Amino acid sequence: MKLTFLGTSAGRPTKARNVTSIALSLPEPQHGFWLFDVGEGTQHRLLGSKLKLNKLERIFITHLHGDHIYGLPGLLTSRSYFEGAVPLTIYGPPGIRTFIDCVFHQSGVHLGYELEIIEVEAGHVFSDSYFTVEAAELVHRMQCFGYRIIEHSQPGKLNxxxxxxxxxxxxxxxxxxxxxxxxxxxxxxxxxxxxxVGPPVNGRIVTILGDTSPCDNVLVLAKDADLLVHEGTFSGGMEEKAYAYGHSTVLQAAKAASEAKVKQLVMTHFSSRFDDEAIEQLVLDAKEIFEHSAAAYDYGEFCIHR
Structure with a gap:
């Protein structure tokens, strides 16, 4: 399993960072991938990666702010040009269906593949033979979800x-x-x-949060995760401003990672006020609270090991 960050900026893109989108590449024997949020320009970012749109199986939207969904109509439309595109399911907050239907109706889009849209509630979202996905509401300026991806345990190896x-x-x-x-x-x-047969192989847990202020559900979703993706929109000392906008500081992200006992924290959704040098300092600040902290960057890849 591997996460590829296709956009790591908050609110608006910068020259170095596009707005939010994250790809989760599935382990063998599966060969597809899932997307979490589709900010404007996501399909352009995909062109610079090894990921192919016809292998995209599921999209999970955290909330309906533009920097998380404005790339969705274009990406869905372009996917029709890929041969062998498998059916696609979109999961998102109430309103995601209306958004897509309205854009497609007004622009006369006709997709060349099967599309299913599911408006989620807190709790169980999806499961198959390999994974279960759960959602919980976060604290933001509009309804926003975080997702917990739980890989099922696999049988042990044959002797x-x-x-x-x-x-x-x-x-x-x-x-x-x-x-x-x-x-x-x-x-x-x-x-x-x-x-x-050897002992079962424990599954991995990946938690991907939408925009949020600190709240109890962050810890519920992140508990014992192998990797936690948490926004770090603001620097330490800007907690009041972060709260006013429904966001978190990097120090709050590190505190959540420590309390939830995760193995690795990857921070993203950085304010455009921070350049690469400033973000390096933000990571150092976070490491004072949680050692295994890192900053996401566009095209950055993070493997989730067993």
Whole structure:
């Protein structure tokens, strides 16, 4: 699993940073990716990455401020030009359907693929064989969600040398054993799954927050996450201004990461007042509270290891 940041600026783009969008590349055997927010210019940023629009499977929108959704109509329209585009599902706050329907109606768009729009509420959002996604409301100037992506635990590895020594033929029996089933060989001998399969591999947790002031749901969503994406719009000492606009400082982000016991904090959504040198100092300030803090940058990649 890997996060690629396609936009890391707050409110408006700068020469170095586009507005918000984050891509989550899924692990094998899956080969697609999901997007979290689609700020204006996101499809241009995608052109500079290895990500292809026909592999985009799901889009999660945190809230309806323009720097998080103005790139959505163009991206959805361009996706029709890609052969083999799989069906696409968009998840977002109430109002996301009206926004898309209005733009498409007025501009006469006809998509060449199946599009589903789901307006989310707090709680369970989505699940399949590999992941569960949960949402909770944050504190911002409009309804805004954060998302918690939970990878399901996977069966442990087969002990191949032991299987060979026990005379278990490769093929369907291997699959049954890996899924926890005991099998009986032609000789009548029973092979127990627990004897030949290692312990389950724990799934990873990624938390991606929308814009927010500090609140309890930040900690709920981020608890024990392998990676937390938290906005750092303002510097320490600007807490009053941050609160007035429904945002957080980098110090508040670091405090949340520490309290939630996450493994890694990646801060994004930086005010355009900060250049790269200033952001380096913001990270140093955050590290005083939470050592494993980093700043996102456009095209920055962060791997989520087991």
């Amino acid at each position: 191949l040398p032991l299987l060979k020594s026990l005379g278990v033929p490769s093929g369907p029996l291997y699959g049954k054993l890996k899924q926890g089933e005991d099998v009986t060989l032609a000789s009548g001998e029973t092979i127990r799954s627990s004897d030949v």
